[in-house]
Amino acid sequence: xxxxxxVSHGSDETAADRPxxxxxxxxxxxxxxxxxxxxxxxxxxxxxRGRFISLLGPSGSGKSxxxxxxxxxxxxxxxxxxxxxxxxxxxxxxxxxxxxxRNVGFVFQQYHLIPVLSAAENVEMPLxxxxxxxxxxxxxxxxxxxxxxxxxxxxxxxGQLSSGQxxxxxxxxxFITDPKLILADEPTGDLDAENAxxxxxxxxxxxxxxxxxxxxxxxxxxxxxxxxxxxxxDKGVLTTPRGxxxxxxKVR
Amino acid sequence: xxxxxxxxxxxGRRPGxxxxxxxxxxxxxxxxxxxxxxxxxxxxxxxxxxxxxxxVVHQKTTxxxxxxxxxxxxxxxxxxxxxxxxxxxxxxxxxxSPEQFPSLAAETLSFPRVYSDFDLSADxxxxxxxxxxxxxxxxxxxxxxxxxxxxxxxxRSTVPPYLTLEFQVIGVTEAAAYPNLFxxxxxxLLDALHEETETSADYDNAVNFFWVxxxxxxxxxxxxTAIDARYAASPHATRTEPEEAFVAQFTKMFxxxxxxxxxxxxxxxxxxxxxxxxxxxIAIRERTGxxxxxxxxxxxxxxIFALVLSESALLGLVGGLIGCLVPYLxxxxxxSAGLRIPYFxxxxxxxxxxVTGIGAGVLVxxxxxxxxxxxxxRLPVTTALRSV
Ligand SMILES: Nc1ncnc2c1ncn2[C@@H]1O[C@H](COP(=O)(O)OP(=O)(O)OP(=O)(O)O)[C@@H](O)[C@H]1O
Ligand SMILES: [Mg+2]
Numbered sequence: 320x321x322x323x324x325x326v327s328h329g330s331d332e333t334a335a336d337r338p339x340x341x342x343x344x345x346x347x348x349x350x351x352x353x354x355x356x357x358x359x360x361x362x363x364x365x366x367x368r369g370r371f372i373s374l375l376g377p378s379g380s381g382k383s384x385x386x387x388x389x390x391x392x393x394x395x396x397x398x399x400x401x402x403x404x405x406x407x408x409x410x411x412x413x414x415x416x417x418x419x420x421r422n423v424g425f426v427f428q429q430y431h432l433i434p435v436l437s438a439a440e441n442v443e444m445p446l447x448x449x450x451x452x453x454x455x456x457x458x459x460x461x462x463x464x465x466x467x468x469x470x471x472x473x474x475x476x477x478g479q480l481s482s483g484q485x486x487x488x489x490x491x492x493x494f495i496t497d498p499k500l501i502l503a504d505e506p507t508g509d510l511d512a513e514n515a516x517x518x519x520x521x522x523x524x525x526x527x528x529x530x531x532x533x534x535x536x537x538x539x540x541x542x543x544x545x546x547x548x549x550x551x552x553d554k555g556v557l558t559t560p561r562g563x564x565x566x567x568x569k570v571r
Numbered sequence: 572x573x574x575x576x577x578x579x580x581x582x583g584r585r586p587g588x589x590x591x592x593x594x595x596x597x598x599x600x601x602x603x604x605x606x607x608x609x610x611x612x613x614x615x616x617x618x619x620x621x622x623x624x625x626x627v628v629h630q631k632t633t634x635x636x637x638x639x640x641x642x643x644x645x646x647x648x649x650x651x652x653x654x655x656x657x658x659x660x661x662x663x664x665x666x667x668s669p670e671q672f673p674s675l676a677a678e679t680l681s682f683p684r685v686y687s688d689f690d691l692s693a694d695x696x697x698x699x700x701x702x703x704x705x706x707x708x709x710x711x712x713x714x715x716x717x718x719x720x721x722x723x724x725x726x727r728s729t730v731p732p733y734l735t736l737e738f739q740v741i742g743v744t745e746a747a748a749y750p751n752l753f754x755x756x757x758x759x760l761l762d763a764l765h766e767e768t769e770t771s772a773d774y775d776n777a778v779n780f781f782w783v784x785x786x787x788x789x790x791x792x793x794x795x796t797a798i799d800a801r802y803a804a805s806p807h808a809t810r811t812e813p814e815e816a817f818v819a820q821f822t823k824m825f826x827x828x829x830x831x832x833x834x835x836x837x838x839x840x841x842x843x844x845x846x847x848x849x850x851x852x853i854a855i856r857e858r859t860g861x862x863x864x865x866x867x868x869x870x871x872x873x874x875i876f877a878l879v880l881s882e883s884a885l886l887g888l889v890g891g892l893i894g895c896l897v898p899y900l901x902x903x904x905x906x907s908a909g910l911r912i913p914y915f916x917x918x919x920x921x922x923x924x925x926v927t928g929i930g931a932g933v934l935v936x937x938x939x940x941x942x943x944x945x946x947x948x949r950l951p952v953t954t955a956l957r958s959v
Contacts, residue, residue: 383957387953390867392867392952392953392956393951393952393953412872413871413872416866416869416870416871416872417869417871419867419868419869420868420869420870421869425867425868427864427956431860431861431864431956433577433861433864434584434861435577435580435581435583435584436577436580440576444865444868445868445869447574448868448869448870492868
């Protein structure tokens with residue numbers, strides 16, 4: 320995307336050679352009444368910049384939980400969650416909120432677009448948190464919608480778009496602020512094969528051509544195969560199956 | 572796009588629900604403002620009459636027991652008294668007309684002196700003294716009945732012996748405190764009573780009360796106690812009150828209106844608060860997912876809180892504008908544009924009252940948005956996004 324970076328990358332710049340994501344000894348559990356459910360225990364994970372990771376695993380294995388930790392939506396019980404130079408476990412709720420607006424873009428299974436706003440306005444929402452003129456915002460929104468192939472749908476509301484188009488709007492919204500990391504939780508879960516392929520392809524483009532780091536949860540082996548690396552999460556253990564680590568830029 | 576756009580679009584999401592809420596807010600605030608206007612109009616009349624240095628003297632226990640006219644002459648002789656006007660209740664009604672208005676017979680000579688605030692012109696004064704069956708009427712009454720100076724009017728009394736008398740309207744007063752009053756000459760009424768009945772002179776030469784005008788506000792209280800002291804031991808023991816208190820007591824005959832009006836106004840505001848709270852709770856519950864999504868995007872708790880609060884405040888503001896500004900524009904301009912109720916001062920809606928109403932609307936909006944806004948702003952993002 321031919322736009323100037325939004326955020327001066329501060330402390331992270333000096334550590335540019337460090338991995339984007341470093342998880343050390345992370346534990347996460349949920350309390351259900353008196354019972355404690357350990358979802359993630361003593362998890363270690365390193366993800367280099369610019370990787371496209373697909374995260375697989377049985378239902379209930381904690382994929383969404385992990386993604387929420389990476390995106391600063393939730394906090395770990397213990398351990399270090401270092402993403403883009405910041406240890407998220409050390410940030411307050413308010414600081415994490417600001418951190419999210421600058422460092423992550425989210426794509427959800429159910430798109431989560433605001434129905435009363437047009438496609439362009441939905442994409443614009445994250446930009447409104449930055450000091451930026453209206454004109455500049457418009458320009459960026461137009462570019463982003465063009466990139467996802469929806470330039471002619473800018474004025475349409477979510478209700479007037481197909482599911483595939485809705486998810487593409489959501490992807491435009493996820494990268495509009497030029498975040499380092501894009502987190503996608505089953506982005507193709509509600510889509511038919513053809514649309515699913517388009518979405519995965521779009522995420523691939525973001526990874527290869529703009530160098531975004533992407534972590535995508537998926538149940539679809541075909542989608543998973545598009546990634547540069549597959550991670551499997553099962554019973555709290557992360558593994559990379561043999562042969563699923565592909566060289567960067569040689570996806571598909 | 573601005574945040575205002577989002578707020579407006581959110582209100583437009585369920586136009587039916589928004590309109591119904593607006594309707595209840597504006598109707599309630601209209602009622603609130605109407606009640607406030609009644610109270611403030613009564614207070615205004617009381618305040619106006621306070622400036623008139625008038626006392627009213629009536630029989631100690633009841634206002635219907637008559638006092639002999641000669642008492643007026645005695646009071647006139649007292650220190651600090653400028654003028655005294657005996658007044659007798661006539662209670663006239665136009666035959667076959669539902670119209671109700673107070674009609675009083677006042678002493679010819681002293682009436683213009685005690686009621687200088689009637690503002691009669693020199694011509695009207697001259698006609699009042701010259702015409703035995705003269706009548707001065709309030710502007711509201713004159714307008715409703717299409718009476719002009721020179722008009723002949725027949726009224727039938729509602730008190731025994733139910734006289735029917737003919738009057739000639741010689742003046743219309745614009746004084747805001749007396750929009751519905753009908754004033755006739757006491758000598759005309761007493762002569763007619765005398766002709767009509769065999770009653771005693773005690774009945775014929777007597778009045779319901781005296782209006783006493785003091786010569787200065789410093790003397791008002793002294794005159795008041797002096798009058799009551801003078802008649803304390805006589806068969807015509809009196810009770811003397813400042814006009815202000817008398818007006819208040821008079822209006823109390825219609826119930827303890829100001830208190831009731833204020834209580835009802837408060838209840839109405841509380842009720843509409845619950846209506847808006849309900850609307851906002853439902854609206855925000857429906858939108859929990861969206862608002863949490865905004866949080867995921869980096870919108871702070873404070874922004875989410877403000878977003879919800881602006882929406883409910885806007886509901887209250889628009890409801891307030893409809894409910895208060897519209898009646899203000901209709902009823903504010905002049906006494907003649909005010910709302911008329913028999914036996915009441917003209918009710919006008921002052922700008923202050925209208926602004927109070929609009930302020931109440933905004934406050935209701937803000938208060939009722941508080942709980943839903945707080946709840947959704949504090950909700951963890953993951954819980955909300957998982958439940959949709
Ligand atoms: N907010 C929560 N409160 C209590 N338990 C939770 C909460 N969120 C997740 N869990 C539990 O944690 C475990 C992991 O859930 P998670 O959503 O991360 O699984 P997942 O791998 O994403 O599953 P799926 O493939 O079905 O989406 C589950 O047992 C779930 O019930
Ligand atoms: Mg999940």
